[in-house]
Amino acid sequence: MTDAPRAPSHAQDQFLNVLSRDAAEAAFLDALRPAPLGVQEIGLDGLPGRVLARDIAAPVDAPPFDRATVDGFAIRAADLFEASAARPVHLRLSPETIACGTAPMLPVTPGSATPIATGGPIPRGADAVVMIEHTEPDGDGIAVARAVAPGSHISFAGSDIARGQTLLRKGTLIGAPEIAMLAAVGIDRAPVWRRPRVAVLSTGDELVQPGQPLRPAAVYDSNGPVISAALRENGCEAVHLGAVPDDPQALETAVRAAFAGHDALILSGGTSKGAGDLTVRVIEGLGAPGIVAHGVALKPGKPLCLAVCDGKPVVVLPGFPTSAMFTFHDLVAPALRAMAGLPPRGAARVEAILPLRLSSELGRTEFAMVALTEGPDGLVAHPVAKGSGAVTAFAQADGFVTVPALVDSLPPGTRAEVTLFGPRADAPGLAIIGSHCVGLDAVLGRLAGRGIRARILATGSQGGLAALRRRECDIAPIHLLDPETGAYNAPFLAEGMRLIPGWRRMQGLLFRPGDPRCEGRGLDAALAALLADPEAIMVNRNQGSGTRVLLDGLLGGARPPGYWNQPASHNAVAASIAQGRADWGMAIRPVAAAMGLGFLPVADEHYDFAVWQDPRDPAALAAFEAALADSAPELAALGFVRA
Numbered sequence: 001m002t003d004a005p006r007a008p009s010h011a012q013d014q015f016l017n018v019l020s021r022d023a024a025e026a027a028f029l030d031a032l033r034p035a036p037l038g039v040q041e042i043g044l045d046g047l048p049g050r051v052l053a054r055d056i057a058a059p060v061d062a063p064p065f066d067r068a069t070v071d072g073f074a075i076r077a078a079d080l081f082e083a084s085a086a087r088p089v090h091l092r093l094s095p096e097t098i099a100c101g102t103a104p105m106l107p108v109t110p111g112s113a114t115p116i117a118t119g120g121p122i123p124r125g126a127d128a129v130v131m132i133e134h135t136e137p138d139g140d141g142i143a144v145a146r147a148v149a150p151g152s153h154i155s156f157a158g159s160d161i162a163r164g165q166t167l168l169r170k171g172t173l174i175g176a177p178e179i180a181m182l183a184a185v186g187i188d189r190a191p192v193w194r195r196p197r198v199a200v201l202s203t204g205d206e207l208v209q210p211g212q213p214l215r216p217a218a219v220y221d222s223n224g225p226v227i228s229a230a231l232r233e234n235g236c237e238a239v240h241l242g243a244v245p246d247d248p249q250a251l252e253t254a255v256r257a258a259f260a261g262h263d264a265l266i267l268s269g270g271t272s273k274g275a276g277d278l279t280v281r282v283i284e285g286l287g288a289p290g291i292v293a294h295g296v297a298l299k300p301g302k303p304l305c306l307a308v309c310d311g312k313p314v315v316v317l318p319g320f321p322t323s324a325m326f327t328f329h330d331l332v333a334p335a336l337r338a339m340a341g342l343p344p345r346g347a348a349r350v351e352a353i354l355p356l357r358l359s360s361e362l363g364r365t366e367f368a369m370v371a372l373t374e375g376p377d378g379l380v381a382h383p384v385a386k387g388s389g390a391v392t393a394f395a396q397a398d399g400f401v402t403v404p405a406l407v408d409s410l411p412p413g414t415r416a417e418v419t420l421f422g423p424r425a426d427a428p429g430l431a432i433i434g435s436h437c438v439g440l441d442a443v444l445g446r447l448a449g450r451g452i453r454a455r456i457l458a459t460g461s462q463g464g465l466a467a468l469r470r471r472e473c474d475i476a477p478i479h480l481l482d483p484e485t486g487a488y489n490a491p492f493l494a495e496g497m498r499l500i501p502g503w504r505r506m507q508g509l510l511f512r513p514g515d516p517r518c519e520g521r522g523l524d525a526a527l528a529a530l531l532a533d534p535e536a537i538m539v540n541r542n543q544g545s546g547t548r549v550l551l552d553g554l555l556g557g558a559r560p561p562g563y564w565n566q567p568a569s570h571n572a573v574a575a576s577i578a579q580g581r582a583d584w585g586m587a588i589r590p591v592a593a594a595m596g597l598g599f600l601p602v603a604d605e606h607y608d609f610a611v612w613q614d615p616r617d618p619a620a621l622a623a624f625e626a627a628l629a630d631s632a633p634e635l636a637a638l639g640f641v642r643a
């Protein structure tokens, strides 16, 4: 409860009351007591995805009558007890033929048979059907050379669904199989829970809706669409109202309107500081009891704000996309599912080995997202964290490992429980761990065309080689320069590994077009001019990258301004120069071209694939090599030269 008086200052008392995850959940559920919102009758067409509000009993039998399951003759089994190949039994034919949809008029009397189609109602007197191919025409009737057990080829009334039986239970999520059952007993509408209508509002001056051009310093609103999608996956109707700027009046108006017209309200962003106080004040004014938790000892997700106003949930998710999704799934979705009448989502769990130490912040329950590969001793859980601001972690991860608040790290080799996002992790065909290159996407496209799926985890060359050494992946893409020999990749292989030759990528010096220090000059002259100018700021690369080795070689011990800015990708280097945060750096040519930057070639870098000589899936690896050969045109178009 947060009725504490607020200082009118700008003091950073953002988290009035940091609760444990469990305490926050309990406070929220206690104040909300989530329950379904009411019942509505919906026709069959609208039922998929809805949740049944009452048990449904079958009003009729299915099938409604005893029927033939084959084309043949309705007979009396007793007539054929003695039938054999040596002494076929003759049966005379009844004058009627029973088609589907024809009610029989005449009984089957001893010594007779009635032609019947699959699905035709069994006539009185008959107790079995003999298949047409087990009979021969015989004068005015048929000859049957085998006995037939009573009940053969008959499906009896009510054998599928018995009248009065509970067909579907309350709480069932209706899909195609349920529609079939309802339709089969003649039901054309069913009572379902009303879907909670949930308003979704993003907050922040920097947000631009997808489809619009991006302004400088702005980002696309990804939380709004992803929360809306997740709401729909959890039985709610999502109403995405776009983004509202950090302006008190605009925020108050938007929040009040969204709250009034919906069953729940989900905001994102601005929970931790500044504008967050605005949102919090508006929420406090919406109704009692108001905010029940603001600040939860969770990682990601610390600034989560949970409120209940006049019986409706009002939630402010952290702005960072990964934090927003995690807190939504962990603490918000279960309550909304209960309001939608859906049962709790059962999460499958598997055990997997941690290949590396997993560090965690003491005092916060931490969820570490992991991608699974198959290792020699079972599943291996590779952390895929890119920070709370990332949007790709959910798509790349199979699930997460929970590190309790009082644990600060899990050592390598720990067998950890992984809670899966989906029903079961689908085993990828090929596990590729190492350095990522845009050219690899072209190869994987070709590989998919050959029906083989691959999982890529971008860990850098060294991480990939280590995973390959532990046999936790099939392929490690690497570009490692041995400064001693000047050779690429081969010196780094372990005994029993080999290289599949990949391609060469030209590394070079990047600059903004028109920079007089570089434009029209050769590499040496440009470098000399840059190093001579104290105003020239460089952007470096991370230690351990091949590009860094090249750069350090070029710099020959110099430490120009910007040296300590060390991002880990070609794209970050190019963005930094294009946006004027730095003036020069090193990256591969396609990245320079994509950003419209000037480029002075420095050296060809070799990007190859390390594999074991005795791979665990030789066929998949052969398919990879074939896909690599097929990708020559795409690679050439990207500016890569096949090795």
Ligand SMILES: Nc1nc2c(c(=O)[nH]1)N[C@H]1C(S)=C(S)[C@@H](COP(=O)(O)OP(=O)(O)OC[C@H]3O[C@@H](n4cnc5c(N)ncnc54)[C@H](O)[C@@H]3O)O[C@H]1N2
Pocket (backbone or CB within 6 Å): 202, 203, 204, 206, 207, 219, 220, 221, 222, 223, 224, 268, 269, 270, 271, 272, 273, 276, 300, 301, 302, 303, 317, 318, 319, 320, 321, 323, 388, 389
């Ligand atoms: N000094 C402190 N700074 C921060 C703290 C802290 O305790 N002290 N907490 C950090 C944590 S943890 C998180 S999580 C974030 C949460 O911040 P907010 O909830 O206030 O979110 P914003 O500041 O508005 O945005 C953070 C980040 O996310 C981007 N964003 C916001 N909305 C969207 C959206 N709809 N779609 C895509 N991206 C969005 C926004 O542009 C920012 O980059 O705060 C830390 N800081």
Ligand code: MOO
Pocket (backbone or CB within 6 Å): 298, 299, 300, 301, 302, 303, 318, 320, 323, 388
């Ligand atoms: O809570 Mo924040 O979500 O750690 O990044």
